[in-house]
Amino acid sequence: MRIADLTTPALLVDVDALEANLADMAAALPGSRMRPHVKAHKTTALAARQSAVGHTGFTCATIREVEGMVAAGLGQDLLLANEVLDARRLGPLVDAGARVTLAIDSDRTLAAAVAGGVREVLIDVNVGLPRCGIAPSGAGRLADAARAAGLGVRGVMGYEGHLMMLPDVAERAKLTEEAMMRLLAAHADVGGDVVSGGGTGTYALNTWANEIQAGSYALMDTAYSAAGVPFRQALTVLATVISATAPAGEMPGYAVADVGLKSLGMDHGNPTVPGAQVWFCSDEHTTFGGDALPEVGDRVRVLPAHVDPTVALHERMHLVRGEGPDAEVLDSWAVDLRGW
Amino acid sequence: MRIADLTTPALLVDVDALEANLADMAAALPGSRMRPHVKAHKTTALAARQSAVGHTGFTCATIREVEGMVAAGLGQDLLLANEVLDARRLGPLVDAGARVTLAIDSDRTLAAAVAGGVREVLIDVNVGLPRCGIAPSGAGRLADAARAAGLGVRGVMGYEGHLMMLPDVAERAKLTEEAMMRLLAAHADVGGDVVSGGGTGTYALNTWANEIQAGSYALMDTAYSAAGVPFRQALTVLATVISATAPAGEMPGYAVADVGLKSLGMDHGNPTVPGAQVWFCSDEHTTFGGDALPEVGDRVRVLPAHVDPTVALHERMHLVRGEGPDAEVLDSWAVDLRGW
Numbered sequence: 001m002r003i004a005d006l007t008t009p010a011l012l013v014d015v016d017a018l019e020a021n022l023a024d025m026a027a028a029l030p031g032s033r034m035r036p037h038v039k040a041h042k043t044t045a046l047a048a049r050q051s052a053v054g055h056t057g058f059t060c061a062t063i064r065e066v067e068g069m070v071a072a073g074l075g076q077d078l079l080l081a082n083e084v085l086d087a088r089r090l091g092p093l094v095d096a097g098a099r100v101t102l103a104i105d106s107d108r109t110l111a112a113a114v115a116g117g118v119r120e121v122l123i124d125v126n127v128g129l130p131r132c133g134i135a136p137s138g139a140g141r142l143a144d145a146a147r148a149a150g151l152g153v154r155g156v157m158g159y160e161g162h163l164m165m166l167p168d169v170a171e172r173a174k175l176t177e178e179a180m181m182r183l184l185a186a187h188a189d190v191g192g193d194v195v196s197g198g199g200t201g202t203y204a205l206n207t208w209a210n211e212i213q214a215g216s217y218a219l220m221d222t223a224y225s226a227a228g229v230p231f232r233q234a235l236t237v238l239a240t241v242i243s244a245t246a247p248a249g250e251m252p253g254y255a256v257a258d259v260g261l262k263s264l265g266m267d268h269g270n271p272t273v274p275g276a277q278v279w280f281c282s283d284e285h286t287t288f289g290g291d292a293l294p295e296v297g298d299r300v301r302v303l304p305a306h307v308d309p310t311v312a313l314h315e316r317m318h319l320v321r322g323e324g325p326d327a328e329v330l331d332s333w334a335v336d337l338r339g340w
Numbered sequence: 341m342r343i344a345d346l347t348t349p350a351l352l353v354d355v356d357a358l359e360a361n362l363a364d365m366a367a368a369l370p371g372s373r374m375r376p377h378v379k380a381h382k383t384t385a386l387a388a389r390q391s392a393v394g395h396t397g398f399t400c401a402t403i404r405e406v407e408g409m410v411a412a413g414l415g416q417d418l419l420l421a422n423e424v425l426d427a428r429r430l431g432p433l434v435d436a437g438a439r440v441t442l443a444i445d446s447d448r449t450l451a452a453a454v455a456g457g458v459r460e461v462l463i464d465v466n467v468g469l470p471r472c473g474i475a476p477s478g479a480g481r482l483a484d485a486a487r488a489a490g491l492g493v494r495g496v497m498g499y500e501g502h503l504m505m506l507p508d509v510a511e512r513a514k515l516t517e518e519a520m521m522r523l524l525a526a527h528a529d530v531g532g533d534v535v536s537g538g539g540t541g542t543y544a545l546n547t548w549a550n551e552i553q554a555g556s557y558a559l560m561d562t563a564y565s566a567a568g569v570p571f572r573q574a575l576t577v578l579a580t581v582i583s584a585t586a587p588a589g590e591m592p593g594y595a596v597a598d599v600g601l602k603s604l605g606m607d608h609g610n611p612t613v614p615g616a617q618v619w620f621c622s623d624e625h626t627t628f629g630g631d632a633l634p635e636v637g638d639r640v641r642v643l644p645a646h647v648d649p650t651v652a653l654h655e656r657m658h659l660v661r662g663e664g665p666d667a668e669v670l671d672s673w674a675v676d677l678r679g680w
Contacts, residue, residue: 007426007629007680021672039623061624063347082598082624085637086347105583108636123670128617130594131627132583151370162624242423243445243472254470258422261649265680266607269622279470281607282378282501283648297425297446300556309601313652315679340347340603340653 004299004325008240009263011310011317013302017234018049018218018319024231025217026053029203033211034117035196036078037057040215040308042337044072044090050218053169059213061195063089068337070098077101079122079196081213083109083132093116101154101194105134110146121153122194125160125186136182140189155194156182159213164201165227173205174330180208200224200231207215221307227260233319236301237271237310239286242292253291259302260284265309269312272303299325312338343658344639344665346619348580349603351650351657352641355670357574358389358558358659364571365557366393369543373551375399375536376421380555380648382677384412389499390558399536399553403429404461408677410438415440419462419536421497421553423449423472431457441494441534445474450486460492462534465520465526467498476517476522480529495532498523503542505567513545520548540564540571561647563608575657577603577611577640577650580625599642600624605649612643639665652678 001183033080036050047058047069049085050219057077060066065279066078069091075098081107081216094100103124104110112151113121123143124211126133134142137277143153160179164175166172180197187195198214199256216224219235239257260281264271276290294300305309311317312335319331343352376390379401387398387409396428399418400406400568405428406418415438420430423445433442434457443464444450453461463483466473474482483493500519504513518536527535537549540556541564556564559575579597587593597613600621610618616630634640640679644650651657652675659671 083596084598085580085582106636109582126585130585130591131596131622131625135585135588145659153492193421242425242449245466245470245473245475248475251470256423261605261607261646262652264603266605266649267601282471285471296446305654306601311604312602340349 001329003238003320004328006238006318006329007236007261008299008335010238011314012236013219013317013319014234014319015319017232020051021089021218021220021231021234022053023212025203026055028300030054032057035211035213036218037081037213037215038065038069038337040310040311041219042335043333044068044074044336045333046218046234047074051263057211058213062340064263064339066090066093066100075099075116079103079157081124081159083124083198085109085112087112087116087118094119103132103157104142104146105132107142107145110142110149114149114153115281118151120154121146122154122157123186123190125156125158125183127160127182127197129159129162131161133158136186139186143161143190151189153192154185155192155196156190157194157196157213158186158208159197159199160202161199164199167221167227170227172202176202176205178207188325200229201227204291208330216307219307219311220306222272222303233303235307235310236303239294239300239302241298241300244293244296252289253293254279254287254289257286257288257300257302258284259286263310263313264302264304265306265313267309268305271305274303279325342667342670343578343660343667346578346669348578348639349599350578351654352369352576352578353559353659354574355658355659355661356600357421357572361387361558361560361571361574362393364430365543365554366395369470369552370394373396375551376558377401377421377552377553377555378405378409378422378677379653381559382651382675383673384408384414385673385677386558387414391423392637396663397551399555402680405677406433406440408495415439419497421464421499421536427448427452427456427458430438443472443497444482444486447482447485450482450489452489454489458491460494461486462494462497462536463526465496465498465523467500467522467537469499469502473498473502476526479526483530485495493530493532495534495536496523496527496530496532497536498526499537500537500542500546501539505563507567509568510640512542516542517521517548520653524548540569541567556647559647559651562612562643562645569598573643575650576643579640579642581636581638581640583656584633584636592629593633594619594627594629597640598624598641599626599628603650604642604644605646605653606648608645611645612617613640651675
């Protein structure tokens with residue numbers, strides 16, 4: 001199949017960019033120092049590539065992601081780095097031989113872990129991002145309660161998500177250190193082998209966590225590129241130009257591509273159409289202007305402003321090499337970790 | 341099943357609000373004066389309810405929506421109100437007995453209709469929204485070309501989407517009239533029985549189109565409510581509070597629900613958590629503050645800022661009546677028109 005044969009909109013993954021990203025990260029953080037976050041791509045076939053370059057432990061955000069990874073034979077060491085109140089779908093996975101470690105940050109989530117048949121937990125520690133995580137001063141008590149309930153406590157995690165996009169790298173490094181000091185203080189009370197944290201924005205700065213939960217590096221985001229993170233944009237959304245209107249009077253000309261709110265994550269704003277200015281997006285349309293607009297029937301590759309929620313809108317991603325419409329589609333992967 | 345038994349996040353539809361919305365619209369625009377747009381809910385079971393109250397013609401935005409409606413036995417009169425460059429999946433539907441009318445706005449999309457085996461088209465006319473649609477002055481020529489190519493031309497459509505949310509209703513009415521004058525001018529050159537246009541924001545004002553393509557009215561959007569459209573919010577996203585942090589020093593307390601960028605359409609901004617202030621959303625989290633925060637394990641119903649792209653992120657919607665966790669889930673409908 002050629003790119004021109006794909007139904008649009010379609011997720012395209014530049015296989016050379018992807019493989020370079022995976023190789024560069026595996027060189028920077030080999031083996032277990034990197035615990036790739038599957039929420040960024042929701043695709044077990046891509047996770048298998050990450051495993052092939054040495055990362056056999058993974059981070060998940062949802063129970064569905066954990067289930068899908070186990071089903072794909074990638075359940076060697078899965079961390080559900082999120083709180084859940086109903087863990088009953090996890091116990092059977094553990095009973096069947098998967099290793100599943102669950103984040104907890106309260107007595108309620110501890111109780112849910114026990115009730116769900118989970119055997120190992122991490123204490124999720126608040127390191128400054130106002131989201132999940134117990135205050136460092138409470139981590140030791142929660143770990144003691146978990147052990148008293150018969151659970152293994154593998155250590156701590158703390159995600160400095162509020163620092164990922166800070167434009168000043170020195171400031172990002174300084175604040176990452178402060179955040180990780182909070183995590184290490186908690187770890188001193190909790191014990192265990194795992195100190196998990198970090199992301200694509202801090203993977204090279206966070207030398208305190210002993211495993212990094214980066215996800216975006218594989219397919220990359222335009223926002224991370226703007227923040228100076230050295231990975232390549234691997235993901236675009238292929239679109240067809242379905243309408244074009246010539247300039248008329250004071251109204252400039254514009255074109256319309258068949259990507260929109262239902263094929264693009266929009267929380268970071270409008271997508272980028274290379275060489276053009278995006279005017280607005282509708283459910284299934286992006287209207288854009290510019291000096292050299294494509295013609296009706298042309299294909300364009302649109303860069304979504306945020307990859308993670310974009311991926312969640314698509315059933316498949318297509319691996320391609322090269323730019324033109326005659327370039328071959330090398331493979332097609334199911335985005336099989338969607339939903340909850 | 342009770343609401344408390346649902347896995348979160350989960351789409352909830354208040355069945356009384358939905359049925360009231362459908363009844364009110366059917367009273368205002370009975371039968372063929374209303375051509376419901378399925379893109380707003382992507383659910384054939386909901387479309388069947390719209391058919392049951394008298395609207396047997398539907399509007400679609402994608403070929404997948406057309407295919408799904410035909411498969412569900414709702415292919416009596418489907419308008420694909422969007423341009424496509426590859427219509428080859430439509431011809432077989434027509435051959436099998438479905439009525440499918442395709443919007444065209446250029447010679448290229450006309451050629452695609454012919455090549456795809458479509459037999460009937462509408463001329464899509466630009467009435468002021470810079471998206472698809474031919475200039476009114478070119479509509480007659482395109483209709484002639486379509487007829488010369490052997491196609492039936494059923495009439496015109498023109499969507500005044502730029503006017504839907506205008507807060508001043510008198511201004512909205514005046515500009516809708518101007519937009520529809522453009523459409524009627526085109527119709528005079530095109531001919532045919534159909535003059536299709538309008539939406540939830542103009543359904544009561546647009547007396548020039550003889551069928552209205554409203555979609556949002558069924559489940560409704562907070563933005564349309566703010567614009568004074570008299571339908572009820574029927575759709576919420578059920579979430580579980582998975583973490584809560586008490587006030588500490590100058591930092592106010594906050595709670596975290598398990599809905600986020602992957603379960604909420606974000607192009608209109610953050611969702612609403614009733615009685616609280618939303619701070620920010622992450623992939624699977626919404627952090628919110630307020631004076632009376634829920635506790636870990638509580639369920640909350642979150643209002644997405646935009647329903648259409650929210651629906652596209654979910655596999656099912658659950659029909660419920662009543663507020664409490666013990667309320668019964670009356671039915672569960674597959675969101676079966678997703679994808680392309």
